[in-house]
Amino acid sequence: MIPFAVDYVRATSVAHALDVLSSDSDARLLAGGHSLIPLMKLRLAGVSRLIDVGRLPDLRGVEIHHDHVAIGAATTHAELGNDARLAEVLPLIRMAASVIADPAVRNRGTIGGSLVHADPSADWPAVMLALDARMEIASVAGSRVVPADAFFTGFMSAAVQQNEMLTRILVPLPGADRVAYRKFRHPASGYAVAAAAVALRYAGDRCTGGMIGVTGVAETAFRARAVEAALASEFNGSSEEINRLAEIAFVDVTPLEDGFADGAYRKQLAKVMLRRALTDAVRNT
Template sequence: MIPYPVDYVRATSVPHALALLSNDAEAKLLAGGHTLIPLMKLRLTHTSKLIDIARLPELLGIEVHADHIEIGPATTHAGLACDARLRELLPLIPLAANVIADPTVRNRGTIGGSLVNADPSADWPAIMLALDAQMEVASINGSRSISADSFFIGFMSSALESGELLTRIRIPLPGPDRVAYRKFRHPASGYAVAAAAVALQYSDAQCTGGRIGITGVAETAFRPPAAERMLSEGFSGTESDIAHLVDVAFADVKPLEDNFADSAYRIHLGKVMLKRALVDAATHG
């Protein structure tokens, strides 16, 4: 189906993009376009104006600072997958980037577009939860920071308000000592039917804590706080430890259900992915 006619404007700066957003309540931002354009074609969303932000220098690239890494939201999945600094400092990011969809999507799709869209089966929300990321957002009225824990608020819904733009993703350093990401891909879309990101801290070969991000299973990506507490309470990575932690992680989850996976199967997949991620991290470091 051919999209309906819309105005197209290429923003020249972040303030220009914000001004355009503030003047038109139906305007939408365009970066990679892998979600927005199909929705427009199917008439599932409507916009009067597309504001292209894909080439804005302020929204591109990766910056390494003493205590954090900043990622521009218009940075592509492929750009994150091949960055040597991320492989060294935050390997969970390239690990996830390499299993997103296919090469076409990875070369055009952006991390910011994925995060703002908040698809319950997207990869990046789980990664940002596991890495304790902060989302920097701006509007014509100023800027604010939103933690990953507060950013994903519901089905296809983020905390970004009307007129706001995600301008930077900030992740603290040093990163976790051991990480892993396991994903069961939908065979057609490449989205996660279920996936788990694990980020563990170690001291003298003993796990001292960590964070877990789960996506694909519920209406939004989530952390299992009770299971995370177990990571700092003598978690040894044994088979019995992992089995108990996995059961706790999914104890109160209300799973999604669709034609590919019913609720019981989706919970089963989520448990398998988390178990495998924990084994990867605890065993291989």
């Protein structure tokens, strides 16, 4: 395939990247390149200039503060999965990182690229919804923070404009008391055909509430709110209760359909993944 001509700029700082980005409406940020480059090769993305932010130190790494964790947007999936201190405070992150694609993708792909790309089958959106994360977004005009809940705006669409950059992902601490991630992988890509991220809060042995992120199932990742409402009031962790919650979780969801999974099969997989994730979480004391 003959690629179209494109300028390449290696950004020297966040400010430099934002300056170039705001001066050219066809410029795009490049992080790991694992989603953008395939789109460009297929000519599905028209790009005049690539601004490489993948190696900017300001965008990489994890800072653990007393009330939150700040994750640089260009931190790779592998770096997140290998961070033992992060796994101690937010074990859900390691659980998800370890099942993204394969080592080659995990070593190059970044959490920020994944969140902004907003593939409906990507893993991080479900995890960030369950962890109640907030997204820090910068432009030459300043910065703003968007909750994960409002970040995924539709099919492959996130609340980041062309002239903006996702700089950090902020996750509140303390994290949930019991967590789990279950995913049915597409056999070729590893993307989620259906996956559920579960984060439960406990007071002693009593569940006081929880957040559930689901991906792979609909046009965009979403929270299973009917389940969350039940978790806050009456959840006893029994298998009967878990089965009941899995049954009510996707009643109003319009499922994705493709050659691998039609809507009914996908919904069934989603129920099974949610049931397994809830069961794992209840046991993960």
